[in-house]
Amino acid sequence: MDYRNQLLPMEKVFRDPVHNYIYVQNQVILDLINTKEFQRLRRIHQLGTTSLVFHGAEHTRFSHSLGCYEVARRICDSFERNYPTKAPGDGLWDNSERLVTLCAALLHDIGHGAYSHTFEHIFHTDHERYTEEIITDSQTEVNRVLRRVSPKFPAEVASVISHKYPNPQVVQMISSQIDADRMDYLLRDSYYTGTNYGTFDLTRILRVMRPYKGGIAFSISGIHAVEDFIVSRFQMYLQVYFHPVSRSMEMILSHLLQRANEIYGQDPQTASRKFIPYFLMPFFEHTATVSDYLRLDDGVLNTYFQQWEDDHDPVLNDLSNRFLNRIPLKSVRFTQETAYLLPELRKLIEKAGFNSTYYTAVNDSYDLPYDAYDPSTTKPRTQIELMQHDGSLVELSTISTLVAAITGRVSGDQRFFFPKKMLSTDADELFYPIYQEFQSYMNNGILITPKEV
Structure with a gap:
């Protein structure tokens, strides 16, 4: 039987709390x-x-x-x-595209690594590039399965993820402003975080x-459902994805990996250290392969962090403890008008005994809830088109006052992260005068000049 069209004797089902x-x-x-x-992927948190x-x-x-x-x-079934x-080029759905669509949807995140976004920042990896490599590398099991369909099939699936596949219907089903990826993660993240925003x-x-x-x-009769989707995504970013404590723990994780990279990547005495994180060494030495990348997951990193809780390097030791035992940094919001105060805050933090390289951070978290197509941007987004009763198309924000109100408007904030100790009010503390001075720069979680208090 042709493997491309081979169906299971009886369909298999996975019980799922969302679908x-x-x-x-x-x-x-x-x-x-x-x-x-x-x-x-079972071993990597979403x-x-x-x-x-x-x-x-x-x-x-x-x-x-x-x-x-x-x-x-479900989209393929509906289409x-x-x-x-009914005729080539009529713009309707050609079901011969079904398998490449389903494979791309299933594999779109296969390149995500352990604590992927933070890991990418420190080691300059790219999960989308790894996704394409895992799919096209002849040594992976995924590639061997796809090659059974046809020798060119792995490249076809990878091209959907890289947006190079010739049929825009397939690409947009997996990657657009309303796609299968976003629809699932909003519902799934909302369910598991116990929120209703998504x-x-x-x-x-x-x-x-x-x-x-x-x-x-999208048929124009469904405009309200589309609006609801856009607003739900907007709310999830503000209430969940941009949560300041989550961002704080990301900053700790980032500095923890940064410190480990400095110790193992530059220290000539690495070989003599009591503990060697062998699965991370290729990344410290900039020799990592796809195989090395696939060995990592959240559990591997957490095991290394547990080892580093006993490390003789005080920064690596402390940051590991903070990450594993949830001891977040505190944060204050700042604007372009108050950003000039950050060097002064860092000086005070240094005076209080903290290394500002590892115990302070600036994080910008912004998102466009909806972005109308702008071909002049570096990566123009596919806009949401509504089909009117006569078959003509109209862009969503031109007829939705709700979506127009948030189109192109950046949501999010800039935060400066620092040790919670800097907010101490214990007058018996050795650095209490420094803490007092530090606190004079903020009011209700917002960075201000002292005279504004």
Whole structure:
């Protein structure tokens, strides 16, 4: 039997708290799920340090990837049932694109690493590049499964993720401003964080999605469901993804990996150290391969952090303890007008005995809840098109006053992170005068000049 079209004798289901059931009908999809590269995603948290704020957020890249696949599967089913192609080039759905779509949806996050975004910042890795390499590297199990479809199939799947695939309908289903990826992670993250901000009417969204020659549009009758999706995403970023404590723990993790990189990457005495983190050494030495990358997961890093709690380097020791035992830095919001005060705050922190390189940080967290297409930008986003009753298209923000109100408006803030000790009010403390001076620069979590108090 042709492997491309081989169906399971009986469809397999995964019970899922978000979608109820995730249906697997193709042998290719089940074989991909069973590869070691995909199973590794069970050991990588979807939201990284967010579980240290929302304790239920223990879900993984594995469950999200299955969820993204399921949403894409439902879209393909809807398109095949309601908008099947009748002639080449008519802009309707060609179901021969189904398998490449489902594989890309399932594998879109396979390149994420341990605490991926923080790890990427320190070691200059790129999860999207690793995703493409894992799919196209002949040594991976994922690649071997895809090659059974055809020798060119791995490259086709990778091209969907890199946005180079020729059919924009397939690309936009996986990556656009309303796609299978976002639809699953908003619902999943909302469920596991115990919040309601990310909920929206998935059934209605899928019902009003439709293919056209330039990609995917939404029937104008579904405008309110689309608006609800945009607002839900906006709320999740402000209330969950940009939570200051989660960002604080990311800063600690970043500085912890930075310190480890400095110790093991530059210290000529590394070989004589009591503990050698062998799986991280290729990254410290800038020799990492795909195989090295795939050995890492959250558990591996956490094990190394436990070892470093006993390290003789006081910074590595302390930061490991802070990360593992949730001792976050505090933060204060600042603006461009008050940013000039940050060097003074760092001086006070140094006077209080903290190394400002490792115990202070500036973090900018911003997001555009919706971005109308602007071809002049470096990475123009695919805008959301609404299809009117006569078949013509109109861009969402031009007819939605709700979406227009937040289009192009950046949400988020800039924060300066510092040790909680700097907020001490204990007059018996040795550095109490320094703490007092430090605190004179802030009011209700906002950085000010002292005279404004």
